[in-house]
Amino acid sequence: MAQRDDLVIRVAGEAGEGVLSTGQLLTLAAARAGYAVLTDSVPPAEIKGGHSLFQIRIAPHRLRARGDVVDILLAFNQEAFDRNINELRDGGLLVYDSGELTPLDSGGRYEQHALPLTDIAKNELKFELGKNVVAVGALAALFGLSADHIRELLRQRFARKGEDILNKNYAALDAGFGYVGRNIPERGALQVQPGAPTEYRKLVVSGNQAIAMGSLAGGCRVYAGYPITPATDIMEFLAAELPKVGGSVVQAEDEMSAIGMAIGSSYAGKKSMTATSGPGLSLMVELMGLAGMAEIPLVIVDAQRVGPSTGMPTRQEQGDLFLAALGGHGEIQRVVLAPVSVADCFTQAVNAFNLAEQFQMPVLLLTDTILAVRTEGIPAPDLATLEIVDRATYAGSPAATESVANGTSANGASANAAASANGAGVAPGIESGYKRYTFTESGVSPMAIPGTEGGQYVATGLEHNEAGRPRSDGGNHVAMTDKRFHKMEMARRAAPPAHTYGDPEAEIGVLCWGPAFGMVVEAIDILAQRGIKVSALAPRMLWPLPDQQLKPFIESKRIVLVPEMNYSGQFAQLVRARYLSDVRSVTEYSGAAFQVSRLVQEIEGVVQHAR
Amino acid sequence: MPDSTTTNAATLLPLDTYKSDEKPTWCPGCGDFGVLNGLYNAMRAKGLKTKDIVIVSGIGCSSRLPFFVASYGFHGVHGRAMPIATGIKVGNPDLKVLAMGGDGDAFAIGGGHFVHAARRNLDICYVIMDNNIYGLTKGQTSPTSNVGFVTKTTPKGTPDRPINPLQLAIAAGATFVARGFSGKPKELAELIVQGISHNGFAVIDTYSPCPTFNKVNTFKSYRDQVGELPAEHDPSDIAKGLVAAGSDDPLYLGVLYQQQLDSFEDHLKAQKTGTEADAPAVMENLFKLYA
Numbered sequence: 001m002a003q004r005d006d007l008v009i010r011v012a013g014e015a016g017e018g019v020l021s022t023g024q025l026l027t028l029a030a031a032r033a034g035y036a037v038l039t040d041s042v043p044p045a046e047i048k049g050g051h052s053l054f055q056i057r058i059a060p061h062r063l064r065a066r067g068d069v070v071d072i073l074l075a076f077n078q079e080a081f082d083r084n085i086n087e088l089r090d091g092g093l094l095v096y097d098s099g100e101l102t103p104l105d106s107g108g109r110y111e112q113h114a115l116p117l118t119d120i121a122k123n124e125l126k127f128e129l130g131k132n133v134v135a136v137g138a139l140a141a142l143f144g145l146s147a148d149h150i151r152e153l154l155r156q157r158f159a160r161k162g163e164d165i166l167n168k169n170y171a172a173l174d175a176g177f178g179y180v181g182r183n184i185p186e187r188g189a190l191q192v193q194p195g196a197p198t199e200y201r202k203l204v205v206s207g208n209q210a211i212a213m214g215s216l217a218g219g220c221r222v223y224a225g226y227p228i229t230p231a232t233d234i235m236e237f238l239a240a241e242l243p244k245v246g247g248s249v250v251q252a253e254d255e256m257s258a259i260g261m262a263i264g265s266s267y268a269g270k271k272s273m274t275a276t277s278g279p280g281l282s283l284m285v286e287l288m289g290l291a292g293m294a295e296i297p298l299v300i301v302d303a304q305r306v307g308p309s310t311g312m313p314t315r316q317e318q319g320d321l322f323l324a325a326l327g328g329h330g331e332i333q334r335v336v337l338a339p340v341s342v343a344d345c346f347t348q349a350v351n352a353f354n355l356a357e358q359f360q361m362p363v364l365l366l367t368d369t370i371l372a373v374r375t376e377g378i379p380a381p382d383l384a385t386l387e388i389v390d391r392a393t394y395a396g397s398p399a400a401t402e403s404v405a406n407g408t409s410a411n412g413a414s415a416n417a418a419a420s421a422n423g424a425g426v427a428p429g430i431e432s433g434y435k436r437y438t439f440t441e442s443g444v445s446p447m448a449i450p451g452t453e454g455g456q457y458v459a460t461g462l463e464h465n466e467a468g469r470p471r472s473d474g475g476n477h478v479a480m481t482d483k484r485f486h487k488m489e490m491a492r493r494a495a496p497p498a499h500t501y502g503d504p505e506a507e508i509g510v511l512c513w514g515p516a517f518g519m520v521v522e523a524i525d526i527l528a529q530r531g532i533k534v535s536a537l538a539p540r541m542l543w544p545l546p547d548q549q550l551k552p553f554i555e556s557k558r559i560v561l562v563p564e565m566n567y568s569g570q571f572a573q574l575v576r577a578r579y580l581s582d583v584r585s586v587t588e589y590s591g592a593a594f595q596v597s598r599l600v601q602e603i604e605g606v607v608q609h610a611r
Numbered sequence: 612m613p614d615s616t617t618t619n620a621a622t623l624l625p626l627d628t629y630k631s632d633e634k635p636t637w638c639p640g641c642g643d644f645g646v647l648n649g650l651y652n653a654m655r656a657k658g659l660k661t662k663d664i665v666i667v668s669g670i671g672c673s674s675r676l677p678f679f680v681a682s683y684g685f686h687g688v689h690g691r692a693m694p695i696a697t698g699i700k701v702g703n704p705d706l707k708v709l710a711m712g713g714d715g716d717a718f719a720i721g722g723g724h725f726v727h728a729a730r731r732n733l734d735i736c737y738v739i740m741d742n743n744i745y746g747l748t749k750g751q752t753s754p755t756s757n758v759g760f761v762t763k764t765t766p767k768g769t770p771d772r773p774i775n776p777l778q779l780a781i782a783a784g785a786t787f788v789a790r791g792f793s794g795k796p797k798e799l800a801e802l803i804v805q806g807i808s809h810n811g812f813a814v815i816d817t818y819s820p821c822p823t824f825n826k827v828n829t830f831k832s833y834r835d836q837v838g839e840l841p842a843e844h845d846p847s848d849i850a851k852g853l854v855a856a857g858s859d860d861p862l863y864l865g866v867l868y869q870q871q872l873d874s875f876e877d878h879l880k881a882q883k884t885g886t887e888a889d890a891p892a893v894m895e896n897l898f899k900l901y902a
Binding site for chain 1: 629631632660662675681683685687691693694695696699703706723724727882884885886887889891897
């Protein structure tokens with residue numbers, strides 16, 4: 001039988017039994033062997049015990065989504081079988097730990113093979129912990145991954161534990177390969193070739209890890225957060241790395257404190273961030289408004305999960321867009337970005353810091369469960385060419401110090417201050433001195449960092465005048481509101497380039513955001529084979545809506561679909577409201593990602609209707 | 612306790628150096644004027660430079676205070692002065708940070724943060740301007756109001772017992788716990804000097820009466836109730852500190868409890884293993900680790 005160019009393997013079992021470590025080892029080894037990899041995992045809702053699954057898709061070419069159906073299912077126990085067997089495709093392969101379960105006969109729907117993992121580890125190897133490595137060997141043998149890269153990874157992982165442990169792991173690996181070689185000789189239909197060798201360096205990271213790396217590269221030096229699934233990995237990653245560059249991570253007592261700390265450290269001059277999920281973002285909103293009002297750069301990552309309230313904490317939803325873009329009392333200036341892939345998580349983290357610094361406002365980076373936990377092999381970003389933006393700062397006014405030091409009273413100095421350029425020569429504390437919120441063409445005012453002489457000012461959430469003094473007259477409020485919203489217009493124009501795919505001339509357009517883009521791309525490839533032309537666009541900036549990207553796209557299409565993973569069609573609603581265009585919402589709110597086949601169906605349906 | 616770091620008189624800056632030209636928004640006779648004056652004098656006595664000071668507050672009458680000081684300031688949102696102050700110190704530990712605000716801000720909406728700032732031993736001086744009432748919202752019961760306190764939201768008297776701020780601070784891990792009184796601004800200034808000098812979380816609960824809405828806890832009532840700590844009081848003794856904090860006759864002024872411990876900032880500093888210059892190498896190592 002011909003070789004495959006795409007294979008989906010799912011490992012399922014009890015949490016804590018090694019589902020994750022099996023999957024991760026296989027993923028890394030496959031990536032090193034030159035395969036494109038893309039993973040998905042569902043952590044259990046329980047801490048110990050409970051069902052857990054890890055899915056890895058491998059191919060010689062770039063992958064965009066997790067794959068609709070499972071080609072090989074490895075079931076560690078009966079529950080794993082029960083819960084996952086329906087997703088094994090017809091003609092697929094079930095392997096199961098025969099020491100743990102005896103599945104009913106498939107009736108010919110799929111092929112099945114016993115894999116006595118527990119037995120091999122316990123009786124043959126006398127090494128019970130080696131069960132997962134036996135599983136890795138068996139799976140690798142099934143699709144044709146050589147043992148070399150796995151051995152190298154085992155060496156890296158276990159060498160420091162001594163020769164004996166390492167050799168036991170090698171033996172477990174060999175046992176897995178050996179068993180499959182002897183008992184499942186017909187593997188031709190499962191074999192996948194690795195891709196052509198690539199020129200670039202590769203990283204194998206999750207979306208959360210890519211965000212943490214991008215933040216480091218983007219200049220983040222303070223992180224404050226409160227643990228929450230699925231965002232916590234970012235904090236754990238940075239807790240290990242930030243102190244190495246002189247930065248700090250603080251675990252706050254709640255999310256209000258987390259964002260408050262990030263605002264405080266940004267005010268003090270450090271690029272700062274927090275990361276959370278929906279429930280945490282709900283708590284942060286008041287302080288997000290403070291950052292908008294006081295014009296403080298800030299990055300907030302929201303790894304969305306199913307809400308409202310505690311919802312389904314380990315499942316997938318894109319339900320926080322309204323909260324991110326519109327949430328809060330009053331009208332808060334903010335930018336919302338969304339990455340579409342793991343590689344884009346890095347890029348967008350850098351973009352988030354750059355935009356926050358450039359426009360002195362909160363920037364939200366919206367990911368979600370599948371993107372947060374997904375691992376992909378990505379090209380290592382070229383740090384040398386990375387553009388890093390720092391905020392406009394106020395250089396200070398040493399003359400002001402001298403006037404005080406010479407005994408000029410603060411109040412006395414105010415008389416001749418009027419003529420000075422933004423505070424030069426005026427003693428601190430005088431309203432006519434440094435103006436933190438001075439009106440400028442761009443709306444952005446140079447920010448004094450505490451410690452700078454002559455820049456003394458009070459940051460406040462109260463409406464204020466140019467000097468930062470609380471003022472509630474209408475004229476001032478209009479001018480300041482205009483200033484802050486002008487920054488939003490500037491940010492709109494500065495939107496990073498959108499992702500596009502498909503035939504730009506197509507009459508059917510798909511507008512989407514976040515990881516839905518990968519699913520749309522795969523749908524477009526399938527439709528192209530059927531002669532249906534579709535063009536897709538996923539803006540990197542969701543708020544403010546980048547008119548220059550969205551308007552021409554919408555205007556050039558006869559029909560625009562907006563698939564997103566929420567009930568209300570939130571992005572579709574924002575697009576309709578701004579462009580008065582009757583875009584068609586396609587939603588998925590089961591807690592799972594879109595199946596590519598569903599998107600294909602929806603688009604085909606639209607095409608047939610249009611004819 | 613004498614403060615050895617106080618600058619000597621010859622080098623003191625003029626008091627006006629610390630004053631902004633923003634007019635205080637407080638009612639005539641408000642206790643907060645005395646606290647503000649105590650603060651000016653303490654900053655001067657410490658020889659602080661306004662460029663290195665950040666006054667952080669929340670929301671409330673007393674939280675307006677940063678605007679009246681010629682230093683940096685952060686007037687945040689209600690109850691969140693501690694998170695903002697923590698962030699500022701994490702961002703730049705060299706800054707001198709004071710938090711100033713009311714009893715509602717500190718112990719009601721901000722009560723959770725107060726406890727955590729104390730247990731972290733954050734190196735700031737927190738002066739709570741305690742008037743036992745909500746003034747900005749025009750007279751409602753506060754977390755330090757006594758049982759039976761009648762206000763518009765508690766017409767039959769509040770059923771809630773008051774928090775004892777000093778006992779709370781000691782129990783939560785604050786390492787400098789004192790009580791001041793706006794009616795004794797000189798002593799208050801000295802307490803603030805000590806609080807600023809203390810390495811760690813310095814809490815100064817300060818009676819700062821509201822003449823407009825609180826007719827019970829007044830300058831006069833406090834004058835009658837406050838008293839000096841006995842000469843033999845040992846502030847390093849936590850049990851004695853708690854007992855002194857619990858006394859209601861007299862209400863002791865002064866430093867009730869003090870302990871020397873590493874501050875939050877000391878710990879963060881010790882955890883740092885590199886500097887900004889190491890960033891490229893750290894990224895390169897990560898790229899190798901995740902290859």
